[in-house]
Amino acid sequence: MTERETLDLDVLFVGAGPASLAGACHLARLLERHNSNAASKIELSIAVLEKGAEIGAHGLSGAVVDPRGFQELFPEKASEVPYEAEIHREHLWWMTEKKVREFPVLPPALHNEGKYVASLGKLVKWMAKEAEALGVDVFCEFPGREILLEEGRVVGVRTGDRGVGKEGQRKANFEPGVDVRAQVTVLGEGPRGTLAKQLDSRLGLSEGKNPQVYGLGIKEVWELPTGRFEPGEIWHTMGWPLWPDLFGGGFVYGMRDQLLIVGLVVGLDYENPWTDPHLEFQRMKTHPEMRKLLEGGKMAYYGAKAIPEGGYWAMPRLGGPGFCLVGDSGGFLNGERLKGIHLAVKSGMLAAEAIFAAAVAGRPLADAGDDYPNRFEASWARTELYRSRNFHQGFERGGFDGVVNAALGSLTGGRGFGLFDRLHGVAGHARMRRLDVDRSDYSPAEPVTPDGVLTFDRLSDVYNSGTTHEEDQPVHLQVADTSICVDRCAREFANPCVRFCPAAVYE
Structure with missing residues (x-):
């Protein structure tokens, strides 16, 4: 012993x-x-x-x-807390594939006056x-x-x-x-x-x-030319490329030293097993307005984090x-x-x-x-x-229902669709549809070819995360029965782990 x-x-x-x-x-x-x-x-x-x-x-x-x-x-x-900048300018964008419409008024939940941009x-x-x-x-x-x-x-x-x-x-x-x-x-x-x-x-x-349901937050830190943005200027985005089937949205935060944070949060309680959060993040950066914001810059750092989104x-x-x-x-x-x-x-x-x-x-x-x-x-x-106890559950019914639920909840102290004290939720994995039974019409998303300047493949991003480990160390992800991966999971769900993981560790 x-x-x-x-x-x-x-x-x-x-x-x-x-x-x-x-x-x-x-x-x-x-x-x-x-x-x-x-x-x-x-x-x-x-x-x-x-x-x-x-x-x-x-x-x-x-x-x-x-x-x-x-x-x-x-x-x-x-006054000593090391924030990057106080927020002084906010944008909320509704994005389509080619255009942006800026909301003239921010919802109360996204109003960030008196808040700060910071490096955790x-x-x-x-x-x-x-x-x-x-x-x-x-x-x-x-x-x-x-x-x-x-x-x-x-x-x-x-x-x-x-x-x-x-x-x-x-x-x-x-x-x-x-x-x-x-x-x-x-x-x-x-x-x-x-x-x-x-x-x-x-x-x-x-x-x-x-x-508990989770989202995946993926972000890159970009070094940009002087004058492109101001520290404390932030953007949040809704719509393309996620709407209406995927819960989530984009964010852009202006930091000191001409560093810009660009990211996307994707709810992991999606139905389509072909969903690829990293791919959708790369797609978001190809939008003309995002491309304009990042042009001439250099991606310096990459990271990702799971987010508990289930609420109270x-x-x-x-x-x-x-x-x-x-x-x-x-x-x-x-x-x-x-x-x-x-x-x-x-x-x-x-x-x-x-x-x-x-x-x-x-x-x-x-x-x-x-x-x-x-x-x-x-x-x-x-x-x-x-x-905000019922906020996320409304989006299980789709993007439109989620927005309605959020609006009515804000007027009724958080009641679900303005009526219910508690909306029950469904575990993320339980919402995924089987490709061999339920949704054989689902197909892989249109790929984004990485150019190494604006868009990147997973391994390039992981390299920029600075992650290092010993070659001869225990594998920290243990699969109890790999035959399930090869047979049942491949047939029913096309192995979604190779897509939802932002670091390609399952490949």
């Missing part, structure tokens, strides 16, 4: 994203404030585990941020420095591999083994993973995190909830004995507003407040997992998410 080192902590945050780092900072500050005035001091060891080689390695550039979360987290440092990578690097200055330990290159559960209570995580070969053999530099034990563990791994999925399957966190009714049970789920792990994203960073920050703060309250009361810190969901339900984060 492998002997493993054990690291004992009081509070463990998994994933160095905005939710975990906000929670770690907030808890450390609450303790600091308490200890400066109270007769009895409270000392808690707090650590953050990050799987990347450095903080920000998994934070894509380019986001619109509602500053509310950071204003609450760092009220005295609001820069934000989390700054937050990590603030956390370390407050005494929080931040450990990089420690991926969580297994949740530690004892008698229904989370007691920590086991990190991944090091020095393991492609076939699972131990190499000369093998080191077993560490058991990081904590009184309370806060999971902020992002959407469909390894540990959160384990916890969900073992404790049934999604029972009685709408199935799809959020799992957020806590329990010894654990809290924050950020994307808990479904903290407002799909109607296209924003989640401020909600992630707030979720981390709420978890920190629950942990602090348990410590002050002398209760086991594990109790914070039961208190945290109640704090969320009493917060402005819940109020915001509840208003």
Whole structure:
């Protein structure tokens, strides 16, 4: 049996994203404030585990941020948050294949006055420095591999083994993973995190909830000539190339240093198995207005991210004995507003407040997992998410119905089609139609031939993502039965994984 080192902590945050780092900072500050005035001091060891080689390695550039979360987290440092620019000009385009019509008035959900364009990578690097200055330990290159559960209570995580070969053999530099034990563990791994999925399957966190549905956000960072746009100028697009069969839309954000973020979000709950989000993103850039915007520029960086779009009714049970789920792990994203960073920050703060309250009361810190969901339900984060609780479900009926549902929901506090408190949803994979039975008329989309200047193939984009890995390392995607891929999936769905994956890892 492998002997493993054990690291004992009081509070463990998994994933160095905005939710975990906000929670770690907030808890450390609450303790600091308490200890400066109270007769009895409270000392808690707090650590953050990050799987990347450095903080920000998994934070894509380019986001619109509602500053509310950071204003609450760092009220005295609001001017120090490293935003790129305050938004001062907004465009909402309805696109057809050749033309653009600009909306004269923005829907309330897309009105971004007082918001900021930011690089998430820069934000989390700054937050990590603030956390370390407050005494929080931040450990990089420690991926969580297994949740530690004892008698229904989370007691920590086991990190991944090091020095393991492609076939699972131990190499000369093998080191077993560490058991990081904590009184309370806060999971902020992002959407469909390894540990959160384990916890969900073992404790049934999604029972009685709408199935979580996901979108895929694909983006490129472009270097453009001076004067093409202004920092803080943003565009959102609707219509072509997705309308009306696919949920999603495009975005363009002006950053500092003549960097422009261009991206497309595609809902992964589509019916047509031939759908290819990366292809549609490349197609979007061929629009005359997009081509004009990007002409003379150079694509510098590529990335993609899954997005939890199910809304309030799809959020799992957020806590329990010894654990809290924050950020994307808990479904903290407002799909109607296209924003989640401020909600992630707030979720981390709420978890920190629950942990602090348990410590002050002398209760086991594990109790914070039961208190945290109640704090969320009493917060402005819940109020915001509840208003958009039925937004995504309307689009399951098609683009036109989705727009009608969104309009009526905005007038009725979020009621589905203005009438229903809760619209039930369908899991994305369950919506896909079989090619051999249901929709033999579906066919592959018209290809876009990459020119290496404006449009790119997947492998070229992946190269520009900066992704590196050892050749002799374990395969992180495990297919239980590859014969299904070769036979049944190929026949029924034409192997959709080779198209929905933005990095060609299934090929």
